[in-house]
Amino acid sequence: MRWVASYGRAGLATALALTGACGADVGIAPAPAAPQSVARPPEISAASPPQPPAGWSRLTLDGEPLPEDGMGKLWGVAPDHAYADGNRWGAPLYRWDGRGWRPIRQREGEAVTAIWASGEDNVFVATAEGTTDTGGSRVSIAHSNGAEWTTSRWHRVVRGLWGPSPGEAWAVGDGGLIQRHVKGRWRQERSPTRAHLSAVWGSGPDDVWAVGTGGTVLRWRGDAWASVPSGTDRALTSVWGSGPDDVWIAAWGVGVGGLLHWDGSSFTLGEQCRYATMVFTTGPRDVWADNGQGNTCHFDGVSWRFFALPVDKRVVAFWGERDRVLALAGPDVFEFVGPSAPAPTP
Numbered sequence: 001m002r003w004v005a006s007y008g009r010a011g012l013a014t015a016l017a018l019t020g021a022c023g024a025d026v027g028i029a030p031a032p033a034a035p036q037s038v039a040r041p042p043e044i045s046a047a048s049p050p051q052p053p054a055g056w057s058r059l060t061l062d063g064e065p066l067p068e069d070g071m072g073k074l075w076g077v078a079p080d081h082a083y084a085d086g087n088r089w090g091a092p093l094y095r096w097d098g099r100g101w102r103p104i105r106q107r108e109g110e111a112v113t114a115i116w117a118s119g120e121d122n123v124f125v126a127t128a129e130g131t132t133d134t135g136g137s138r139v140s141i142a143h144s145n146g147a148e149w150t151t152s153r154w155h156r157v158v159r160g161l162w163g164p165s166p167g168e169a170w171a172v173g174d175g176g177l178i179q180r181h182v183k184g185r186w187r188q189e190r191s192p193t194r195a196h197l198s199a200v201w202g203s204g205p206d207d208v209w210a211v212g213t214g215g216t217v218l219r220w221r222g223d224a225w226a227s228v229p230s231g232t233d234r235a236l237t238s239v240w241g242s243g244p245d246d247v248w249i250a251a252w253g254v255g256v257g258g259l260l261h262w263d264g265s266s267f268t269l270g271e272q273c274r275y276a277t278m279v280f281t282t283g284p285r286d287v288w289a290d291n292g293q294g295n296t297c298h299f300d301g302v303s304w305r306f307f308a309l310p311v312d313k314r315v316v317a318f319w320g321e322r323d324r325v326l327a328l329a330g331p332d333v334f335e336f337v338g339p340s341a342p343a344p345t346p
Helices: none
Strands: 055-058 074-078 081-085 093-096 101-105 111-119 122-129 138-144 149-154 158-165 168-173 177-182 185-188 197-204 207-212 217-220 225-227 235-243 246-252 257-262 267-270 279-283 286-290 295-299 304-308 315-321 324-329 332-337
Touching (some): 055 304, 074 111, 081 111, 081 122, 111 168, 122 158, 122 168, 138 158, 158 207, 168 207, 207 235, 207 246, 246 279, 246 286, 279 315, 286 324
Parallel strands (some): 074 315, 111 158
Antiparallel strands (some): 081 093, 093 101, 111 122, 122 138, 138 149, 158 168, 168 177, 207 217, 235 246, 246 257, 257 267, 279 286, 295 304, 324 332
């Protein structure tokens, strides 16, 4: 809150040069023959094969093609394990198995507003009927234990789900909604805001962050939620990090956005990714964000780089781990190929 390319090698040729001298005058002892000289072959160095340029590569998926409008909300458990909805009213819930998407649950007249899972036996899906911007006519969270689904009704739309462990989860949403799932039950938590909360993430059970409209940032330290000054009034749409002192938040403004970074004491706003609406990290030196139609940006701990997708679509979500980061854009899944983050410091 985790393809193989082959290259040819040039052959090497070694030439041997032989030189010598012979012959003598009558009566004169022949001069000793000059020793033959053999040229030494050049040193052969084991050169590394050329590396492909870093960038996004579209994966070939098994099964039937997805609709052109692609997927909506997504949560990735691992590179070969994720859940996403079909981005349409009543579309199925899908599971990603590393090769393609498989429908696992049919929905009826609902829009998915958030997904979180820790594994196949612990999947949460928040839904709303009607117009979700106005709260919908019916709001619920469905939970799967791997064998069956159970549903609980809610009074406000849930926009974000996340949990530190299989036995605990947080839900945030409209009107400052904050609820906690413990021992199989949801309970209301005291919220210090009435702003709409859009996302939640934490580095552990006693360090959880929630973000929302008007620059709202909340933090849970194990006993209560408290407001944290963000220094902006922009809509905050996504939060992710690698620890209590390394938290990133996507800050969306009118026509321009950026990324807030928490260093353990305060936030700073950078506009390197001016059109970011989501952020994802696998560590402090591997930060990803979308950057408008067909573009992504990456921070390696030192500088930002920009990588275009081969399609003109906005990234819906990133997921994976340090050595394999995936992105969903429209109906397509892309894998980042090439070095993205520096090797860990010994």
